Amino acid sequence: xxxxxxxxxxxxxxxxxxxxxxxxxxxxxxxxxxxxxxxxxxxxxxxxxxxxxxxxxxxxxxxxxxxxxxxxxxxxxxxxxxxxxxxxxxxxxxxxxxxxxxxxxxxxxxxxxxxxxxxxxxxxxxxxxxxxxxxxxxxxxxxxxxxxxxxxxxxxxxxxxxxxxxxxxxxxxxxxxxxxxxxxxxxxxxxxxxxxxxxxxxxxxxxxxxxxxxxxxxxxxxxxxxxxxxxxxxxxxxxxxxxxxxxxxxxxxxxxxxxxxxxxxxxxxxxxxxxxxxxxxxxxxxxxxxx
Amino acid sequence: xxxxxxxxxxxxxxxxxxxxxxxxxxxxxxxxxxxxxxxxxxxxxxxxxxxxxxxxxxxxxxxxxxxxxxxxxxxxxxxxxxxxxxxxxxxxxxxxxxxxxxxxxxxxxxxxxxxxxxxxxxxxxxxxxxxxxxxxxxxxxxxxxxxxxxxxxxxxxxxxxxxxxx
Numbered sequence: 001x002x003x004x005x006x007x008x009x010x011x012x013x014x015x016x017x018x019x020x021x022x023x024x025x026x027x028x029x030x031x032x033x034x035x036x037x038x039x040x041x042x043x044x045x046x047x048x049x050x051x052x053x054x055x056x057x058x059x060x061x062x063x064x065x066x067x068x069x070x071x072x073x074x075x076x077x078x079x080x081x082x083x084x085x086x087x088x089x090x091x092x093x094x095x096x097x098x099x100x101x102x103x104x105x106x107x108x109x110x111x112x113x114x115x116x117x118x119x120x121x122x123x124x125x126x127x128x129x130x131x132x133x134x135x136x137x138x139x140x141x142x143x144x145x146x147x148x149x150x151x152x153x154x155x156x157x158x159x160x161x162x163x164x165x166x167x168x169x170x171x172x173x174x175x176x177x178x179x180x181x182x183x184x185x186x187x188x189x190x191x192x193x194x195x196x197x198x199x200x201x202x203x204x205x206x207x208x209x210x211x212x213x214x215x216x217x218x219x220x221x222x223x224x225x226x227x228x229x230x231x232x233x234x235x236x237x238x239x240x241x242x243x244x245x246x247x248x249x250x251x252x253x254x255x256x257x258x259x260x261x262x263x264x265x266x267x268x269x270x271x272x273x274x275x276x277x278x279x280x281x282x283x284x285x286x287x288x289x290x291x
Numbered sequence: 292x293x294x295x296x297x298x299x300x301x302x303x304x305x306x307x308x309x310x311x312x313x314x315x316x317x318x319x320x321x322x323x324x325x326x327x328x329x330x331x332x333x334x335x336x337x338x339x340x341x342x343x344x345x346x347x348x349x350x351x352x353x354x355x356x357x358x359x360x361x362x363x364x365x366x367x368x369x370x371x372x373x374x375x376x377x378x379x380x381x382x383x384x385x386x387x388x389x390x391x392x393x394x395x396x397x398x399x400x401x402x403x404x405x406x407x408x409x410x411x412x413x414x415x416x417x418x419x420x421x422x423x424x425x426x427x428x429x430x431x432x433x434x435x436x437x438x439x440x441x442x443x444x445x446x447x448x449x450x451x452x453x454x455x456x457x
Contacts, residue, residue: 282361290389
């Protein structure tokens with residue numbers, strides 16, 4: 001780990017494309033997410049306390065727990081970082097953070113190539129795998145963690161829920177269309193081990209993931225595929241609705257819509273952003289329970 | 292006379308050096324009192340498992356739903372919700388991995404279920420069970436009062452928890 005948790009939370013963006021996109025999701029899954037940044041600020045918010053001495057003890061304990069690699073929090077952060085650190089996106093993401101109110105989608109067109117549908121679907125499956133692994137490292141579920149994760153999804157709230165909405169919207173609905181759920185399930189059923197092995201996220205994160213690639217993906221999607229498929233309908237998220245919102249701050253035109261999914265893929269860091277917030281929240285809730 | 296004064300001085304300095312060196316030798320054999328009163332923290336991975344601590348939690352009732360939300364070495368957490376909204380968090384931790392957590396109970400004048408109780412800030416109430424396990428209830432919503440915290444703490448299986456060892 002190159003950073004400690006206090007630095008990671010202190011460095012979270014307060015604006016930029018990722019934050020704008022998450023705020024858009026918060027209008028379709030209302031009241032679930034606030035962009036809480038700054039470690040001390042997060043500690044005050046999560047604990048509801050103001051006493052400096054207590055807040056200091058919580059801070060020290062949270063950092064201690066994070067720095068203990070046996071406790072899983074570092075691995076969770078690494079997974080959230082790996083899932084969004086494809087080489088192709090780094091330059092664009094950096095630029096996208098610096099652009100003002102409107103994000104210059106058209107100026108990036110020559111650097112973006114829409115992915116074939118199968119590769120995009122494997123990416124979606126990998127987002128789900130990453131989320132289940134990171135959730136289990138953060139909150140520690142016993143035994144067969146895949147089925148435990150499926151039941152834990154029902155209790156998702158705040159950063160966790162908005163991140164799941166991001167997976168469904170930005171990696172499902174927009175690039176794959178309204179039938180993204182059935183495409184996910186049928187594509188995963190036909191995958192081979194080499195399809196998984198060649199995925200850039202899997203190559204980076206395989207040492208952090210439990211089990212071999214193909215069975216990990218098929219078990220995960222088998223357990224939560226229906227939940228992911230039904231998420232958009234159960235939360236009233238539609239492709240047209242989200243596109244209408246995105247057009248307010250991304251200058252996408254209808255004839256370039258194929259490129260939008262690829263643009264979002266390389267310019268958003270919503271999993272790392274909200275994943276860092278989720279790990280910090282779990283750590284602080286634990287620390288205040290332990291001091 | 293000068294020789295006598297010189298001998299007395301040499302003897303005095305020698306005695307002084309002897310007593311100082313004697314005390315230096317004794318120092319490591321007698322550690323300061325603080326070292327003996329502060330027990331060493333157990334490595335987190337060696338603490339009682341979260342799944343063992345889970346067994347001490349109360350169950351949901353007709354009004355409140357209890358959902359386990361975090362389970363790690365020496366720690367277990369559940370969220371308490373009412374009408375779908377989270378109102379409190381309940382935790383059990385093994386203080387052998389963080390012994391300073393026990394300090395606040397030393398001056399405790401109240402008890403819950405026969406165990407010493409203490410406040411943790413303005414939103415938390417905790418009991419120390421078997422001088423090892425801290426059970427804490429924290430309000431997330433203002434509707435969950437200090438009285439609610441004490442009532443839910445008393446619902447834990449505190450006596451059974453006090454007997455838990457590895």
